[in-house]
Amino acid sequence: MGYRDLTKISRERDALKIRATDSQNRRVDIHVDPVSGAVFDTEIRRSRSGPTETDRASWLTMHQVQVKLEAIGYRDIEEIARERNCYKAKATDTQGRRVKLAVAPRTGEVIEDR
Secondary structure (H helix, E strand, O other): OOEEEEEEEEOOOOOOOOOOOEOOEEEEEEOOOOOOOOOOEEEEEEOOOOOOHHHHHHOOOOOHHHHHHHOOOOOOEEEEEEOOOOOEEEEEOEEEEEEEEOOOEEEEEEEEEE
């Protein structure tokens, strides 16, 4: 569908909300059915201008971050967002507590847990 640069995926009621860049280089929020994958709404957030950040090309994808978090025991990952210098995630830790995590963008290492 031409979307790229996914920066945030979150659950909202019975849908997934995905922040991305569309084929016309606009920042959009995409509302997706979590079962069928059908897009049922797209909101334009703002235009994106200026040079692309080539430094982020070496970052893990959000899916890779999710896999790494699950591999070290986190579950029920509700949200993963790409921030300025790391990924932020909300999940349940091994003791069953809801936590907010800061994750190193190139290694997937948890650098902050609160």
